[in-house]
Amino acid sequence: MTQTVQIDFVSDISCPWCAVGLSSLALALERLHPEVVALVRVHPFELNPGMGPGGQDIGEHLSEKYGSTSEQQAQIRQTIRERGAAVGFEFNPDGRGRIYNTFNAHRLLHWAGEAHPERQLALKMALLMACHRDRQAMDEPAVLVQAAVDAGLDSARAHAILASDEYADAVRESEAFFTQAGIRAVPAVIVNRRHLISGGQPVEAYEQALREIAAQAASAADA
Secondary structure, eight states, rough: EEEEEEEEEEEEETOHHHHHHHHHHHHHHHHHTEEEEEEEEEEESSTTOOOOOTTTHHHHHEEEEEEHHHHHHHHHHHHHHHHHHHTTTOTTTOSSSSOOHHHHHHHHHHHHHHHHHHHHHHHHHHHHHHTTTOOTTTTTTTHHHHHHHHTTOOOOHHHHHHHHTTTTTHHHHHHHHHHHHTTTOOEEEEEETTEEEESSSOOOHHHHHHHHHHHHHHHHHOO
């Protein structure tokens, strides 16, 4: 019997571990199908909501925020590249280059989730690839619109949203909701609104957790 679970994936475009986590989760769901089927919805989280236009050099940013050295950053990039390669996500060997404000990207994701939910994950992945594989400026409207097009969404509608404040309040409300719920780091995978899986986990970890949660849900339904 197929068990359906709800997954809320809370993350930021600028977070490399979110790219690893989403790719890993997708592979876990492939392995579990058709035993477990998931309804996945992505939600906003901003690591740097105060980031200004044009962004900041990533090395400078990480040094200021975490006190890391260039050598430490290079090692972390290597680790992330290896973890990404293991789940089919390609990271640029030189890293992101710069880090940008991602609020407008989250507005497009909210639109996709409401108007075209079947395209939301494709948009999320297109944005992650633009950021981490292609080193694009993630605060540039043209970059965001191209990601929408790559996900099969209407370019004119995406342009119109970015030229307005549409979905701004909805994104802020969603961010506040998950912050108040205790989410402080991403990616955060919330299953059936009760079970939290934190961090960009390996495929096997997601697979095991989802299998156990689905079994619990099935037992509860039969009780």
